[in-house]
Amino acid sequence: MKKNSVKKWHIATTLVTGLLFTSQALACTTFIITPGATESGAMYVGHSDDGHLNDPRLVYVPAADHQPGSTRPVYFDATSIGELPEYGSFVYRRYTGSDRGPGYVNTRVPQSKPVGFIPQVAHTYAYFDGNYGIMNEHQLMFGECTNGTKMGNVKPSPKHLFYSAELARVALERCKTAREAVELIGHLIDTYGFHGTGETLPVADPKEGWLIEMVPGDDSFGGLWVAQRIPDGEMVVSANELRIREVDPNNPDQLFSPNLHKVAQAKGWWKPEDGQLDWLRAVSLGEYNHPYYSLRRVWRVMDKLAPSLHLSPWVKDGYTRDYPLTITPDHKVTRHEVLHLLRDHYEGTEFDMTKGVAAGPFGVPYRYLGPYESAGDVADPKAHHDGAWQRPLSVYYCTYSFICEGRSWLPDAIGGLLWFGLSKPSETAYTPLYVGTTKVAEPYSTADPRYYTRDSAFWAFNFVENWAAINYSGVHQDIVDVRDPLEKEHFQAVAQADKEALSLFKQNPAAATAYLTEFSVNTAQNVFETWQNFADMLIVKYADGGMNYPGELNHKVGYPQEWLKTTSWVNGPTTYEQPEAK
Template sequence: MKAGKRTLLLLALTAVLSAAPVWACTTLIVTVGATTDGSTFVGHSDDDDLCDQRIVYVPAADHPKGARRPVYASAVALGEFPKFRCFLTPRLVDPDRAPAYGGPAALRSVPLGFIPQVPHTYAYFDGSYGIMNEHQLMFGECTDGVRQNLDPEPGKRIFYSSELSRVALERCRTAREAVRLMGNLLETYGYYGTGETLPVADPQEAWVMEMAPSPDGTGGLWVARRVPDGEVFVAANEFRIRDVDPKDPDLMIGSKLFETARRHGLWKPEDGPLDWLKVASLGEYNHPYYSLRRVWRVLDRVAPSRGFSPWVECGTTRAYPFSVKPDRKLSLRDVAALFRDHYEGTPFDLTAGVGAGPFGNPDRFYGPYDGQGDVGDPKRKLDGAWERPISVTYCGYTTLCQGRSWLPDPIGGVCWIGPDKPSETCFIPFHVGVRDLPPSFQVVDPQVFNRKAAWWAFNFTAHWAWLRYDRIHADIAAKRDGMEASFLRSLEEQDRKALALHRTSPAKARDFLTRADRARADRTVADWWAFADRLIVRYNDGFLNEPGKMAQPLGYPRNWLDGTEWRSGPTTYAPKP
């Protein structure tokens, strides 16, 4: 298909699918010195509920000499590529990679190319992008606008960030090692798709790697910056690295960045330092503050003393630093709360105003009248726009990766998985030393309702909350907060038992973690379904229904009611004047 026709097709598809949720993630890093217990956190909300929502366990494997590793296309880059059997769902069909990636032979994914395989690859958790491996290496991700998006092409461009992160998880133990490997791979084999920000961390160090297709059509452009210990980093669909100084010891730079930028007129030495954001992109996309408002919100919540303003002069502002030291150290619950945000208590509060309806619903439904994809032209006129919160209705899942250096890798690494929207989900912990994940996390298909899938349990309750958000969300929040608190308490005892086993038999420790984590997850999913069923009864027909006290009228908030036609409704038999 010609590039122009493909672009028009993708834009049409985007309009139908409600503002391209595949372009919409938020990601952050909280470094060791910024946490209450010395953990490192990498968080990622995968805002793409049109896509495959499975969290898949990819086992460790040994490979024969001369083996080659296939590299597959990714539908979260630019949409589906049927000729490579690359679809939104399933994202991959290759049983050799993982049992959960099995499927009909007719749907087996077609590689874009191959790279030399290594003798041994590590186990990891996989989603739309690689998440975390058995050595506590962890990833986040967000998509960014770039000056040009390029399709995959065998022999020229075979890597997107999703496969880059997976190869790194298969082969690396540290963040530095992962950045160097991914940079080498994209330069050697070519990078296609969108711009990308990949936070990558281990229990002791954190880096942010950003990448873009090269205007040469081969290779790729990239740069990476270390996040200073004791600080917090956030990105939200816009590049966050700015000046690139080759002498900066906290930077890793693609070998062809300066040469390519100069040759294509994107930068010249007399301009001063190369500004990565301006060289690789036009800044924000979709609409003003689509990205920057989320960056402001996280920075303002973790460091209110800095007094960051939510208003800036343009989409390439320097008002927000790369990272900040928080006013107080953050816990896991603090990090989870950041992802659950709708700007509550600010002038942008989505639980207030006409758009929230009578019951304070922060979710907004996007349509063809909203900004679509990469704006491209920053002068484009928009008729209107919704504020873009961190927690959006079309979020597919959120992961909070936790690295703990004081414990052996199988026990120290914990991936907290929250299916569906973060404000209405419950984060469930899984140690990276497990031998598999529960089937309920590996079988979901967003096209088919399935009570055996964990994702559908949380997706259902999030949607049921729309019926009466003020009350139902409060019920959900109380439920999830109580469960997460119990998980934190039970993990302390579980870790102690696993550590005692690990001292004499690491294999037995892994078996124990697998059984315990699965039992917890199975109980949680079953309990959440039972909770969902109770919510159906509790708020049926707009009433509050309790045993012995059914059909209690709730009505509407008076301040909202007074603004409706209710005020002018029939109160007497006399005709209206």
């Protein structure tokens, strides 16, 4: 379909130039599972970008060479503290310009303006980019989640140049290993400062994983950071609360700001007589938004992978030590299990969101937030709460999610896989894309959350997610019936593609690149077309409250008897007599 023939539906004119949110920090969940904990020996980094109709485009940023003495612009990201139009960065279009290759070029809209500049390097690597940097050609992988801290919503300035999204991009451009990336990010924060909110970036290469956490500064300091290596054979999960605790200068597996202790002491956050500095307690107020907003997700992932620990979902407070930074899974985790970690609404637990009055007759796990709710993952943890919903791993306002898979036994171009899924994790189909590609299928790099279009994979998946609310138990099963065989086919196709690409790579790396590009683009295009056709089928099947099939229209489904008994149906008009007043 030609772009100029695509029908667009405008959501609201105020979204074009107005602020979409005062703060874009809406929450994410992220994790690392190290090679020693996985069945195949692969490294996994997972991330759900729960940004609620922010920019869903997956963009390939090509490698580039740069002239001596040139500079690298640093741009503002609206995902940090909301839109600042003076920088030309918006939640619906994260960046526009030519500095990240042709994928972001659009001369018809306002161009992004740098906050500042840093020295450029001679050569930068290719990588996949989203609202945060994702994965580069050397299998360097990132995730992300936002955290509340005592220093929050700091605006960009010459003294606070970077936000975590740009830090990840610079690292992807310049680094091959996780340790190199952590050291570079720390150096950039120490040298140029950090703005926005508290942030966690899981960073991994095929052999080693790190967690780096950072907080913005004020007029007296640029920012602070702490990083910790994740032992092989273990995993870590982070969900909008800082996870690193004691900072030990003698720990070879930790790195941190050289001025951390000095600043913490000057701010009254820590005293030497307290012993080792507790990073979480020193720079934050614990868990934000409402109790268990973060910790229940941490518990859920840990309990799914290591039920033998018998971790309780109930803790004393937001500073609990009941959930260690890392755990060892009870068994070697499979790729299939990794792809399902974020597809969870606490099914089968006391918090099951498909059960109860709020789930309605068809077990809908979505809980739409209103103006009476706390505002995102940096909301005041001391605010009064009249009520709250459970915060699941798969949330209705997820823009996209992904699993990076790094495999050390293969050349980087073949070993690096990005499993990318648009919209809600429980309703998406993950698509495999090799880092050895040179482009992204157009439906995956085409989207504007202000307009519905038929050429966008995001809108195909988002439509199905929203249509599922009509009859979740039915539509979700339809999704599973399409999704699971599709992903199984992807596993088999990847295994064959690995062999083909490796054979080509040994003879001619350029031929392998061409093959991997064709595979990735064709696979993504097939997923998009499958989901588009699937969405069209659902419109008919669930029209007007019935179940419609080619040979039978309006097969009456009605409501489950158990749910009916809780409604006014039992007192409905079954007689002409007027009911007695109660």
